[in-house]
Amino acid sequence: MIYSMSRHTRAVLSFCIALSLCSLSGINHSTLAASIPHGTVELVAENSWIAPGYGSTVGLHFKMEPGWHIYWVNPGDSGEPPKITWQLPQGLVAGEMQWPAPHRMGASTIVNYVYDGDVVLLIPVHAAPSIAPTSQAKLGAMVRFLICSDQMCVPGKAQLSLELPVRTRPPALDSSVESMFAAARAKLPQSAPPSWKVSARETKDSFVVDVGAGHVIAQAYFYPLVESQIDNAAPQKFEATTSGARLSLHKSDQLVNHISRLKGVLDLGGGEAYLVDAPIAAATRKPSK
Secondary structure, X not given: OOOOOOHHHHHXXXXXXXXXXXXXXXXXXOOOOEEEOOEEEEEEEOEOOEOOOOEEEEEEEEEXXXXXXXXXXXXXXXXXOOEEEEEOOOOEEEOOOEOOOOEEEEEOOEEEEEEEOEEEEEEEEEEOOOOOOOOOEEEEEEEEEEEEOOOOEEEEEEEEEEEEOEOOOOOOEOOOOHHHHHHHHHOOOEEOOOOOEEEEEEOOOEEXXXXXXXXXXXXXXXXXXXXXXXXXXXXXXXXXXXXXXXXXXXEOOOOOOOOOEEEEEEEEEOOEEEEEEEEEEOOOOOOOO
């Protein structure tokens, strides 16, 4: 049975973290991984150095034991996604974490959106033109996460660090991790093609999403980016059309206010996934007699 964590329980878990209910370990080099409950985590740099005025990418690399998972940016009905608190030198700025398409886990009334096995979460980093070349720049990251099996959840944290030289010439790729970063990028959902027409309409109980792709879509599953908009456990009604697909998504009973857009990831299977942002047409009301 999956452990169901309410929004209130998340606050309790934060308290549990403070009491150190999980094992902690820090690392001081990109090639070493921190031991965490039922896995490891490390901070890895794509480039061998950073340079003033250039962007780079670091990866938060989780390896989990079989049967254990962490959560997507929208965890679903329970859980918490990984969060980072950065400690960076002046002139270095970290961007938003980039999330691969997740997979659905659960049954009955509890469904979550998760990652298991080996996953790399990418974070862009930019060095200001004014950053001074030094022998080493230290990037620190306090990572908090929730790792779960189908029986229990364990809150965890790890203090990670990464040291990189700052040089004046453009950054070069680190060949030892090139394939890891290429594979991580391939799993990121792409922007929907400009030719696509994606729209949504609202009925009393559902959101109906129409995807006009110019060709038949054989399968699709919608992962909502925002919590408490759709019923995660409800079956998604899929219909292939001559120009794309139609999905009917049951509304969440926690959805109180009207929403104007439906944002999420449309997973077509086989590693093909797209970011969609569909405007919602209000439900048509029949005129009173």
